[in-house]
Amino acid sequence: xxxxxxxxxxxxxxxxxxxxxxxxxxxxxxxxxxxxxxxxxxxxxxxxxxxxxxxxxxxxxxxxxxxxxxxxxxxxxxxxxxxxxxxxxxxxxxxxxxxxxxxxxxxxxxxxxxxxxxxxxxxxxxxxxxxxxxxxxxxxxxxxxxxxxxxxxxxxxxxxxxxxxxxxxxxxxxxxxxxxxxxxxxxxxxxxxxxxxxxxxxxxxxxxxxxxxxxxxxxxxxxxxxxxxxxxxxxxxxxxxxxxxxxxxxxxxxxxxxxxxxxxxxxxxxxxxxxxxxxxxxxxxxxxxxxxxxxxxxxxxxxxxxxxxxxxxxxxxxxxxxxxxxxxxxxxxxxxxxxxxxxxxxxxxxxxxxxxxxxxxxxxxxxxxxxxxxxxxxxxxxxxxxxxxxxxxxxxxx
Amino acid sequence: xxxxxxxxxxxxxxxxxxxxxxxxxxxxxxxxxxxxxxxxxxxxxxxxxxxxxxxxxxxxxxxxxxxxxxxxxxxxxxxxxxxxxxxxxxxxxxxxxxxxxxxxxxxxxxxxxxxxxxxxxxxxxxxxxxxxxxxxxxxxxxxxxxxxxxxxxxxxxxxxxxxxxxxxxxxxxxxxxxxxxxxxxxxxxxxxxxxxxxxxxxxxxxxxxxxxxxxxxxxxxxxxxxxxxxxxxxxxxxxxxxxxxxxxxxxxxxxxxxxxxxxxxxxxxxxxxxxxxxxxxxxxxxxxxxxxxxxxxxxxxxxxxxxxxxxxxxxxxxxxxxxxxxxxxxxxxxxxxxxx
Numbered sequence: 002x003x004x005x006x007x008x009x010x011x012x013x014x015x016x017x018x019x020x021x022x023x024x025x026x027x028x029x030x031x032x033x034x035x036x037x038x039x040x041x042x043x044x045x046x047x048x049x050x051x052x053x054x055x056x057x058x059x060x061x062x063x064x065x066x067x068x069x070x071x072x073x074x075x076x077x078x079x080x081x082x083x084x085x086x087x088x089x090x091x092x093x094x095x096x097x098x099x100x101x102x103x104x105x106x107x108x109x110x111x112x113x114x115x116x117x118x119x120x121x122x123x124x125x126x127x128x129x130x131x132x133x134x135x136x137x138x139x140x141x142x143x144x145x146x147x148x149x150x151x152x153x154x155x156x157x158x159x160x161x162x163x164x165x166x167x168x169x170x171x172x173x174x175x176x177x178x179x180x181x182x183x184x185x186x187x188x189x190x191x192x193x194x195x196x197x198x199x200x201x202x203x204x205x206x207x208x209x210x211x212x213x214x215x216x217x218x219x220x221x222x223x224x225x226x227x228x229x230x231x232x233x234x235x236x237x238x239x240x241x242x243x244x245x246x247x248x249x250x251x252x253x254x255x256x257x258x259x260x261x262x263x264x265x266x267x268x269x270x271x272x273x274x275x276x277x278x279x280x281x282x283x284x285x286x287x288x289x290x291x292x293x294x295x296x297x298x299x300x301x302x303x304x305x306x307x308x309x310x311x312x313x314x315x316x317x318x319x320x321x322x323x324x325x326x327x328x329x330x331x332x333x334x335x336x337x338x339x340x341x342x343x344x345x346x347x348x349x350x351x352x353x354x355x356x357x358x359x360x361x362x363x364x365x366x367x368x369x370x371x372x373x374x375x376x377x378x379x380x381x382x383x384x385x386x387x388x389x390x391x392x393x394x395x396x397x398x399x
Numbered sequence: 400x401x402x403x404x405x406x407x408x409x410x411x412x413x414x415x416x417x418x419x420x421x422x423x424x425x426x427x428x429x430x431x432x433x434x435x436x437x438x439x440x441x442x443x444x445x446x447x448x449x450x451x452x453x454x455x456x457x458x459x460x461x462x463x464x465x466x467x468x469x470x471x472x473x474x475x476x477x478x479x480x481x482x483x484x485x486x487x488x489x490x491x492x493x494x495x496x497x498x499x500x501x502x503x504x505x506x507x508x509x510x511x512x513x514x515x516x517x518x519x520x521x522x523x524x525x526x527x528x529x530x531x532x533x534x535x536x537x538x539x540x541x542x543x544x545x546x547x548x549x550x551x552x553x554x555x556x557x558x559x560x561x562x563x564x565x566x567x568x569x570x571x572x573x574x575x576x577x578x579x580x581x582x583x584x585x586x587x588x589x590x591x592x593x594x595x596x597x598x599x600x601x602x603x604x605x606x607x608x609x610x611x612x613x614x615x616x617x618x619x620x621x622x623x624x625x626x627x628x629x630x631x632x633x634x635x636x637x638x639x640x641x642x643x644x645x646x647x648x649x650x651x652x653x654x655x656x657x658x659x660x661x662x663x664x665x666x667x668x669x670x671x672x673x674x675x676x677x678x679x680x681x682x683x684x685x686x687x688x689x690x691x692x693x694x695x696x697x698x699x700x701x702x703x704x705x706x707x708x709x710x711x712x713x714x715x716x717x718x719x720x721x722x723x724x725x726x727x728x729x730x731x732x733x734x735x736x737x738x739x
Contacts, residue, residue: 056491056513056629056630056631057513057630057631058491058511058512058513070555070556070559070560071555071556071558071559071571071573072555072558072559072562072569072571073571073573074570074571074572081563082559082560082563083563147579151582151586154583154586154587154588155586159587174586174587174588175545175570175588253543254542254543254544255541255542255543255544255545255590256543256544256545256570258543265588266572343550343573343575344574344575344576344579345574345579346547346550346572346573346574346575346579346583348573352550352573356484356550356573356575357550357555357573359484360483360484360550360552361507361555361556362507362511363487363507363508363511363512365488
C-alpha cells in the first residue's frame with residue numbers, strides 16, 4: 002500500500018508523501034493530538050502552580066495530619082474532633098462506600114422486580130410499574146433526596162414520642178434506634194460454624210451438580226443448604242446458652258443513648274438513590290428480557306420445562322449478557338450521585354475532606370484532587386468487577 | 400451540590416487565567432469602572448437582593464462605600480454571591496476585588512489563605528437557637544442534643560471545641576445551606592441551630608413564629624467579622640481599611656449622611672473632622688485617591704451607626720442591640736484608628 006502511494010507520486014516532497022500515506026498520516030495525527038492534550042494539561046498545571054506561588058500558597062498535604070477539629074455524626078471507625086483530617090477522610094470514604102454498596106444491592110433488587118412487573122400481563126401491575134418508572138426517572142435525584150429526607154424528618158415523631166417496637170427498636174425522626182448486640186467470646190464458635198457450613202455447602206453444591214450430571218439424580222440442595230447454613234449455627238447458639246447480650250437504647254434528655262442507630266440522612270440517601278436508580282435498572286432488565294428471542298421460551302415449554310426453570314435456565318442467562326454492560330453505568334451513576342449527600346448532611350467524602358476539611362484548611366486544590374482521585378478509584382473498581390462478571394457470563398463460542 | 404463542587408474545582412483550576420499581577424487592583428477597578436464585591440448568596444439584613452432585585456444590607460453598604468470612594472458612585476458595584484466554601488477562591492482568583500461576607504478573621508485565613516483583613520465591622524460570636532418550650536436556659540444544659548450546623552464556616556470547629564471543653568456530647572448535623580439547615584431545625588430534626596448570633600437573629604426573624612424560639616445567652620466564640628482583600632496589594636488593602644475606618648470615625652465625630660455636605664463644605668474648627676472631610680491635609684493622596692474619598696463614602700451610605708440602624712438595629716426584623724458594636728465611648732469596643 003505504502004509503496005504504491007509513493008510510486009504513484011514520485012515527484013512529491015517527503016512530507017506530503019508521509020501525509021498521503023494512510024498509516025503514517027494516522028500516526029502523525031495521533032502524535033499531534035496527544036502532544037496537544039499533554040501541552041494543555043501541562044499549561045493548566047503549570048499555571049496553577051505559578052499562581053499559587055504568586056499568592057504565596059504552597060501545594061502541600063501536611064494538613065492531613067493536623068487535628069480535624071470537627072465532629073461527624075456517623076462514623077463506623079473510631080473518630081472524634083481530635084482525630085486527623087486524614088481520619089476524617091477515611092470516615093467519609095467508609096460512609097460513601099457504605100451507601101454505595103447498600104444502594105447498589107437495593108437498587109438491583111427493586112430494579113429487577115420493576116423490570117419483571119413491567120412485563121407482567123396484568124394490566125394494573127404493568128401500568129403501575131410504568132408510572133413509577135416514568136415519574137422517578139424524570140425528576141432530578143437531588144429533589145428525591147430532599148423529598149425523602151423531608152418526609153422522614155416530618156413524618157416520624159421526635160424522640161420523646163418515639164414509636165416503640167417491642168421496647169427494642171424506636172423509630173424517631175432522628176433515626177431508628179435499636180438494641181446493639183454485644184458478642185461474648187463463645188459467640189466465635191457460632192461464627193466459625195457458620196463459615197464452615199458455608200464452605201461445606203459450596204462443596205456440596207458442586208458435588209450435587211456432578212452427581213446430577215452423571216446419574217441424573219437430584220439432591221434437594223436448597224433445603225439441605227438452609228438446614229446447614231441457618232440451622233446448625235442456630236442450634237449451636239442455643240446449646241452454648243445464647244452467648245450474646247444486648248445494649249438497649251434509652252431516652253436520656255434530648256435523644257436516645259446507647260444501642261445502635263441508623264440516621265435519617267443515611268436512610269433518605271439510600272432510599273432516594275436506590276429507588277431512583279432502580280427505575281433505570283427496571284428498564285434495562287425489561288430490555289434484557291425482551292431481547293431474548295421468545296421462540297426459545299416456547300421451545301423450553303415444549304420440552305416440558307416449567308416456567309420458573311425456563312426463566313432461570315434459558316431466559317435470564319441470556320438476558321444478563323444484555324443487562325450487565327448498561328447496569329455497570331447505573332452502578333457508577335449511583336456511586337457518583339451519592340456526592341449529593343451533603344445537601345441533607347450525610348457525611349460522605351464530599352462533606353468531609355471535600356467540605357469541612359477544605360474549608361477549615363483552605364486547601365481547595367489539594368482536597369479537590371483527593372476527592373477526584375477517590376471517585377475515580379471507586380468507579381474503576383466497580384467497572385473492573387462488572388467487567389469481570391460480564392466476561393464470566395459472556396457467550397462461550399465453540 | 401455537585402454544581403458547587405464543579406464551580407470550586409473550576410475556580411481552583413483557573414486560579415489561574417483570571418489572576419493578574421498582584422499590584423494595582425485600584426487601576427483595574429477604575430479601568431473597569433465597576434467594583435466586584437464578594438457577598439453571601441443571601442442573608443437577610445447583611446446581604447440579600449430586595450424586592451426590586453437591588454442588593455441591600457449591612458455588608459452591601461460597605462461594598463457601596465468602597466465603590467463610592469474609588470469610583471465616585473455607590474451603584475457601580477457588581478455583587479458576586481458566594482457560599483462559605485467558594486468565597487476565598489473567588490477572591491484569590493480575581494473574580495472579586497474585595498470581600499464583605501460575614502467573614503471571621505482568623506490567623507489561618509490571614510496567613511495561610513493569604514488574605515488581608517480589613518478592620519472589624521461587626522463583633523459577633525457563635526450562639527444557639529432553641530425552641531422556647533424545651534425549657535433550656537443555658538448552653539451548658541445541651542448535653543446529648545442534636546445540633547444543626549451550616550457547613551463551611553468556623554462554626555463546626557467552635558462547636559466541637561465547646562462541647563469537648565465542657566465534657567458534653569452532641570450529634571452534629573452538618574447541612575450545606577442555611578435554608579436547608581433551618582428547614583431541618585423547623586422539622587425538629589435538631590434541638591438546636593447554631594451559627595453566629597447575628598445570623599441566628601436573622602434566622603429567628605424568618606421563622607414562622609419567632610417568639611417560640613429563644614437565643615441562649617452563651618456566646619461560645621469570638622467572631623470578629625470584617626472585609627478582606629488578597630495578600631500582596633497594600634495600596635488596595637489600605638483603601639478598604641480606611642473606608643471602613645472613615646465610616647466608623649464619622650459616627651464618632653457626628654458626621655451623618657444628612658449633614659456631611661454641610662459639615663464638609665469648608666474647613667471648620669475641628670481638625671479631626673477637617674481631615675476626614677479632606678478640607679485639611681492630604682489623606683486622599685496617601686491611598687491613591689482624591690481628598691473627597693471619605694465624603695463620597697459617607698454621602699452614599701452614612702456613618703456606621705446609620706448603617707447598623709438601617710439593616711440590623713433594634714427597629715429592624717433582626718433587632719440586634721449595638722452591644723459590643725457600640726462606639727468605645729458608649730461602652731462598646733468599636734475603636735477605629737484616627738485619620739491623620
